Amino acid sequence: MTQASLTPAATVMLLALAAVWGGSFFFAELVLREVPPLTITLHRVVWAIPVLAIVIWWQGQSLPRSPRVWGAYVVMGTLNNALPFSLIFWGQTQIESGLASILNGTTAVFGAVVAGLLLADERLTPRKVIGALLGLVGVAIVMGPETLGGLDLRNLAQLAILGAALCYSLAGVWAKMHLRGQSPQMNALGMLMGSAVVMAPVALCVDGTPQLSLSGGTWAALLGLSILSTAIAYMLYFAILTRAGAANLMLVTLLIPPFAIGLGSAFLNETLGPTAMAGFGVIALGILVTDGRALQVFRR
Template sequence: MTQPSLQMDRTAWIMLIALAAVWGGSFFFAEVALGEVPPLTITLHRVFWTIPILAVIVAMKRIPVPRNPRIWLGYLGMGALNNAIPFSLIFWGQTQIESGLASILNGTTAMFGAVVAGVLLADEPLTARKIGGAVLGLIGVGVIMGPEAVSGFNPANLAQLAIMGAALSYAFASVWGRVMLAGQPPLMNALGMVTASALIMAPVVWIVDGPPALSLTATTWGALLSLAALSTGLAYVLYFAILVRAGAANLMLVTLLIPPFAITLGALFLGERMAPEAWIGFAIIAVGFAVNDGRVFGRLRR
């Protein structure tokens, strides 16, 4: 007996928009915190303060904490690939480019994820559609970066490459999670992941930035705690709720909804303005997502 396809009902759409808002807000909160806190330390704050939030949720749901060393190895890999590396690259990138632009470049994650999964996972073959979507995503990035990206060194271009590196890290994280953490409770996976991330980042921050300063302004603390509570803790709860209700394919729509929130917050509160080529690049990336997803063109053919 076949399972019915998962659909986006009104509740799923509300949760998806809320998820896009809190994830889009992460770029804004990071931009605010960067005024006082270095990028690596922001990453540590983001994962460290998320631990008690998710721990309370896991305890309330009576989800058992695994004792299998292989599962904790899985958490360690996810902590590095899905949190420590991409968060640090994105936050450093935001020291050179606007938060809205960073969110647009991060939107290539879905296309890269499809290609990486196609290469590494036997049950997700690499198709012409996935390759076409990834190529369009790269074209969109090329339009954003412009021809000067290959004509000389520019810190802004290096920052954009850092965001792309974060997207690629997210792509490998999805494969790692499929292989190492299949069948584990999702919220426990999230708690294990942020715990491992904090263990990874603590010595790195101590060596590179020194002990984290606690004498920060209320605005900075608000941004850091919002990163943890909203853009990480609440985001994971929404993420897994949408995954169960509407499925992974519908969940990936959040990729296209994040940049508008990040761009709007940057424009309203940080005075950021996107160049025309950024909007053109975003449009091309959106088409690449549609090609990769396949459902829009499938409906047009029917």
């Protein structure tokens, strides 16, 4: 089977996806000034649902009727939205948005390992093991040796981001095992509806009733987080998947941190030290080794 190519159109969409996903860390940093983390997660999934529902309606698709499929959507929404979004947003209360995006970049490395362990057709090769080890070394560099001295809130926040990356990896395996029979757009809508069902009671119990009397800037960031970084992002995601394949799509993981770091530096006065940037370099190397094509170019 030939490798799907990254055409100019797919490259533009890949950069756009990296921008809106990188922007999610920036938007969250703004919203966290007025809204608690769990409520942000609820906002993010709820406001994205109508956008995707309109797309489904325009395409003439019907909602699935099987309880098994909707049960799978609830699990997918928990693993791919409710848990990771909440962990990332809480983590951002303690660490910079750019640093959060770097740690979130381990998703691709975790995904290769988790799929290799749980899926028969995604065997764990030596290349993937080496990529995973490089990813762990990069994480260790980012977090620094002082982490071993004890766990404070900043360290726990970094572990929360890594936990979110692991959730994304498990979600990928779950989708491949249980959601093959549905269209990608329907899976995105069902997943968001499932995550809304999970998050509504949790956010209400922990944070209380969501406050709607927010500043205009906060509402703009919330809508950016929900519509741009969630609804439109998923449409870009599936368009790239169709045109360029999963391997090329994984490259977005390398492109998200530069956008998040740039926005944080330009608008939030965030600065990351050389240690964090060096760690990102090692994590990026781990992703390239996991992907495998960089090694093929080197051999040629």
